[in-house]
Amino acid sequence: MLQGNVLIAQGGGPTAVINQSLVGAVLAARAIPGVGKVFGARHGVRGIVDEDLVDLTMETQTNLEAIARTPCSALGSTRDKPDADYCKRIFEVLKAHDVRSFFYIGGNDSSDVARIVSDDAKAEGFPLRCVHIPKTIDNDLVINDHTPGFGSAAKFVASAFAGVDHDNRALPGVYIGVVMGRHAGFLTAASAAARIEPDDGPHLIYLPERTFDADAFVADVSRIFASLGRCVVAVSEGVHDADGTPILTKLSETVEKDAHGNVQLSGTGALADLLVGEIKAKTDIKRVRGDTFGYLQRSFLGCVSETDAAEARAVGEAAVRFAHVEDRDGSVVIKRTGDYAAAIDMVDLHEIAAKTKVMDDAFITEAGNDVTGAFLSYVRPLIGGGLPAVGRVRAPAVPKRLG
């Protein structure tokens, strides 16, 4: 059984359940005989290179459980993308604090960091286990059936679209909601998860897995509006033209990029406003509204999928078991083993690192503007229960008495 000190950090965008993984790993590590200190790094790898560590061995169980219920990375996060020197410095700090296992909760960039640090340790013959614990609302890690954080964000998006669909039925018009997702459309696709009746919205769903054609978009909206007298649309922030240029980039004068070279898509309402403008300019539909869901999708207090929370806890616990009981490096993965059942496994870090999964073709309709029943079967268990059962007026019409 691997002994020594443990270090845990959180990277990338927060999720509603990322602290479940943190607390799962902390409690599991504290239960391993021979484990000394359980350190946490403040703000991900940035906290490691700055030696900004806290002693999680001192946290009470009560406070850890409160942290587990709290959305967003409790240790703080970072968008830093470590290069080889940065990873060397990480390794130096881990050595200096006698760390024998390093757990990094994050997306595919984080798994790449764990991989490099692991390789450095092997090259020096230093006994260090590096394990990547998955999280991302984008649901875009390969091998994983789905990732912790996605189910809760999907529940938010499904609940939001169920609500705005009722709103749009009460005050008809066109409504466009822009959802997070740069390359993978899973979260935007989840907008359909609370649909029940055939005329429930969203009626159109545009995903980054397909080319976005502005003329086809206007034609689609016009067709639905002519048929239903209203239209609710879900659009991924990452929709792009045939060249792969994001639609937002084509509009925006100043484009902000992060350390990974990614264009800033969130934190601005520009795409929704652009698409609203298209409909207003090219149709005679009067009431056209757009919202950008923004940061609420990943942080909203009190919108958690119980399946997601339980799995996020479980991957944190499993990571410690893999490292300390089985003495292995790797990236923890979730596999679907039933309808619905999931199992936790671990694969080599190289299999996950810096790779991106997108939606299966089987999840997207032929026309490319909606999801299939296969996707709904896929996503609904991840959202879990807890959505209120809704109703609509079914009373018969009253015969007219006036002209």
Place this chain on the structure above:
Amino acid sequence: MLQGNVLIAQGGGPTAVINQSLVGAVLAARAIPGVGKVFGARHGVRGIVDEDLVDLTMETQTNLEAIARTPCSALGSTRDKPDADYCKRIFEVLKAHDVRSFFYIGGNDSSDVARIVSDDAKAEGFPLRCVHIPKTIDNDLVINDHTPGFGSAAKFVASAFAGVDHDNRALPGVYIGVVMGRHAGFLTAASAAARIEPDDGPHLIYLPERTFDADAFVADVSRIFASLGRCVVAVSEGVHDADGTPILTKLSETVEKDAHGNVQLSGTGALADLLVGEIKAKTDIKRVRGDTFGYLQRSFLGCVSETDAAEARAVGEAAVRFAHVEDRDGSVVIKRTGDYAAAIDMVDLHEIAAKTKVMDDAFITEAGNDVTGAFLSYVRPLIGGGLPAVGRVRAPAVPKRLG
């Protein structure tokens, strides 16, 4: 006891609990001996003038309870502002269907419609009771301590800001969230309701009750950011300059107005983007993000204050009692009678119609950029319980071993 047919309609912006009032009124009316049909008008007064009525006497109790749980006006709504001829037509339709009591669930414009129709009936000697049932997420009806729909929208806004505050603590920067509210800042002020510790955000709150000064805004944000290394800001969509001109209007090239002459403030991310631009242009803060909460605030499925839901049901029931048992016209109001207890009363329609309440000075800090403890005491019972207890890492720092 007033007998005859009953007609119920819903007007203005939907809320999360407006159907509780509908169902409360329908069930109460069906229980009155001698009441014949209970009609619903599709899309508010528009459905009355079009004779687009449904027979709610035929709805099952099960379906009514499902409707009560469903956000947004189940009968449909309208933004029509009836003039004298329109009200005459309403009265003609009510007469033609032997309606003896008319219930209009809406804001102050709706109470004005009830008032005019009531006056028409009196002028003709037609025995008709007209009752206004309050609802608005803006919480801006006079005499009422608060209005049904506000508590649930306030819960959404408080939950959203609690979440984005954790997000902003994990990935520090400036975050600006724009909240609905044209003249009254109650809903924006509710952003503070989930604050617990002194450094919890939102750290700044800008309300339409005070003049918005862009330079003071930049100075405020810079000061908070210098102190905390981050800053979360809540801004009402209705913030305006010293002349009363909405900040959004000053920016927008094409301004859309509704039938009431109101400038369209929602359904666009322009104000958040404008304010983000101000901070980026006038400070050296790098990470600045803005979200516009939009329609999610009033429609999100599954974000309901239990206090709000119960009171919305109760005002619908009380309206029927006032009209049919006490044979009175009027506007139903909620009064606070304890901490926390509320009572339902009814006042003359003229006292509510077309008047707007704004926040008390006692609810706003001297500097005009935050709310007081008095406001928190006011708002918290309306939001009710149900927000998860959160935690933060309290572990001690680990002494550094490297340089």
